[in-house]
Amino acid sequence: MLPPENRFLSPHTGWTRAHWEAVADHLLGSVNRHWSPRCARIDLPGEPSRYGPASDGLEGFARTFLLAGFRVAGGGDPALLERYAWGLAAGTDPHSPEAWPRPDELGQAKVEAASIALVLQLTRPWLWDHLDDGVRERVVDWLGTVVGQPYPPINWVWFRIVVESFLREAGGPWSAEDIEHDLALHASFRREGGWLSDGEERAYDHYAGWALHLYPLLWTHLFDIPDSLCPQEVRQTWSDDLARYLQDAVALLGADGSPLMQGRSLTYRFAAAAPFWVAAMTGVPGPEHGLAAARGIRCLRHFVDHGALEPDGLLQLGWHGGWPAIRQAYSGPGSPYWAAKGMLGLALPADHPVWTDAELPLPVETKDFTRVIAAPGWLVSARRADGIVTTVNHGTDHALPGDRRADSPLYAKLGYSTATMPCSTDNSVVLLDPEGAASHRAGFRTLFVEELPGGVVAGASQGPVRWVDTGADDSPDHGSGRAGETVEGPPVLVVSVVRSGVEIRIVRVDGQTDARLRLSGWPIAADTRPQAETAARPEVVVTGARLRSSACSLRGFDQAGVETESGSSPLGKYVAVPWLATAGPVRRGDLFAAAVRLDRDCGAMTNPLLTGHGDEIVLRWSDGLDTRITLPSP
Template identity: 30%
Template structure:
């Protein structure tokens, strides 16, 4: 049946096609690049090999067939798990990256044993099961990683192989201990709340509910109920144009942002109408299809809306971006399913302002855009650029945040959507607050940008943007810069200007303006270093410069955008 599922399957397969020519000699990896990650270089091709399964497995589960890919993965799984063979993935250690990649293999054993398990010989199955069992003998990170152990043991159990019931139950108990409220989990005790809910913890919990109903019906029902609650908040992270808000780490996973809603479609979880869910996922994939995210050979690059190593984490290797393939979970639905005949619908009516207590942030809708105002930042420095990824004053679906190249100059720091300070030739920005609170229409945070300076920042949402009030108590003289979003500046129709009271940057798709309400600042438009914004290679940042003197200084700024 040539219908919409066929078209989406073809788009998915086209994304994976360039990998076929990059198989490693042992047939159990893809060699995609020369950059490194914090884990062993030998694991990098294995990561690249496993991650396409996040799309191929639902494709097969929904009735798709591609003989070449099926042969590649049957041969690769055998080669990777045969001790002493040329493609053997090797033994494991505590916190091994291979545990992350085992989850995609478990996905396949749970949903498509006819493709990845049944054709293997008894010896090949035993080798694969023994290799997967490595995860039961080493420590997994106390975070979303607990689900890797859960899924592997579920897969072993379903395939009739020895599994570790104690580790399975321990993982489930740990995941449950991370739960907070409104469907949201911390990423480990005290961890952040970010996309690791949507494309990891809640995603995996829904997968568990889909595959373990007969074994664990009460927990499956709990996971489904939490996923329904989560969906009511998570929809506020999406723009009507299909984009999502770039917020937090792992942005190179790109359209994994919509993986949760794609799995909701596959699970037939009634979080919204099928048409609304379909609209979220398909518009999102269409938005990403318009971005230059592959190299000239068609391989996905590290970066966000364009190739950009500078914003990456230390765990991003050349194959890491293929986690995005989770967004194709909806291919589990067979071609005859009514979903594929259902028209995609626009987003439902959403509140102009909505507190998201489970996410510890406030959401705003402005001209169809999604804007998030995070209140809390719990983890200070476990990953690169935590300040940029978590601690800005606001995040927007049409103006992704900027990641600093250094803190030496404003141009290199690119301090968008934040109050920054310049002192002794260094730029200081907001990090983890000393305290925070969230109201129905704003946030309040107390934070220390540098020794001798304390700031109380109060944000109140208004039509078209928000008002900021910063009370700065300083023991030193320095300069402060209150900035709006980074706006594209290298396109026809882009322009920027300053008046005595405001700085403004505009482009054909919108604008951002920053207005001084105290009559004591100097508006300016900063031209930051190229490739600092995740979304646009060249940008400008409207801002207001203030002089800070010893004592207390109150700054009031209005930021509007469209």
């Protein structure tokens, strides 16, 4: 399938444009056997979404249409669009047995309408301009049902903006009021450092890049947008925001090209490359590393090398290979093909510098570093020796301060990385009630995230925990935590101090409780059961799949162990999580501390010496550096 590597032009991946074209053509060719008779649907195998097969078939059509459109716009064979032209004719015909559900009838059709409109605009000379007048009229009628319709106040606002902008240029119905309303909502999502939240909640994830940065820049690049709708200063703000965001986004990539395994819709996989491509397409200055040749961020090769393409060439719901448990309620067999956004660069000509310039190394390949990303409240740490990037989380939970729901595993954990997938028990600080049920922390307050001398970053969050019985909540899974009958717990303070890949996690319970305290570290997934070693201090070290996860008590914990699961990760059959705990209930004001780390078994582990008096904590690192932390008041 792939041409020979070119290590002169691409010293890190060996991949050139020819490799990207080969993967795109393989993806498109592999769905050919799944076209419906009139080509309005691509009916892929797999469990249907909650919206049903008709919606799923439209999704398969629209999302592969993205990839075909990018391929043709960048010089590919226009014949790739022939079946899509037939499908447009059948899908928009209300009398056809393959008629699509309309956007005013089914919410998911609003999403797919945006992909269709975007590609029709991108490929206008090869497709739209050659359609019969009757087909064009029906497409306009079908798309036109979005006008005036309600849209969720999240990234979906861009689906209506894109569709109505296409309708405006095609002579169809559109609403300036709709677009102005949606642009105002988008403006409300803007946060510090070029980040955007997917709605009003602290919902920071890959949607910031593959949706909330992607669509605005493509919109102003592909459509004739008057200044009355989008003034020049707004366009410049968006470009500046993307440039700042990319500085963080490239720092969050592992040396192997893996994106951060955090947030919903992870089945979109290499769509994480999309913001780099849109920057190259629209002339937004990129970060020092990676963007000189955006292909060098390696996301696509990472997933191809790790089996994301099934033997039949399809993308299934999963991460590397198929793993159905990754699905959300809206996920269907065609959903993974939003990964096509990560191949947007194919719409650029072959002589664009992004294809002809030599690859550059990623930040994690050049040096060890720490970084604070203020908007999501992340403390980032990367080590060149193992190529892993970790984030310690004190600001993201897909909730608002004071929320009383259960934790969302994809958002509210204390840590996420490019080498581990969150499971049920990892990276948490919980109180265990007398029956052993664990508390939840969503709705916490972020107290601070900051850089300190010596490459140290620190953060803290605080809030009352609770126990939530979610058994009666059967609402669709869209990434948020679940609701239920709640038992209130005491406030808990968690402080993290991170240096050289080591997190010193400090905990204080600021209320009365009869619960024990448990702290857990990073999950190790492997196809053979990970190995665990415990020491008397207490300390536990778990190894497997060339990874090492450890939790070592520095103060207060008197138990250590490993929680082992099976079938809960796409990265391996077994998952093992180290933990520390107290033998009995904790007392108000008592201080606990542990060293938590994840690495590739890169030599001996040295933890700092912790001393403290009252609320003043001093960490003395092995090189003599002292880090002083004043704990916030209860």
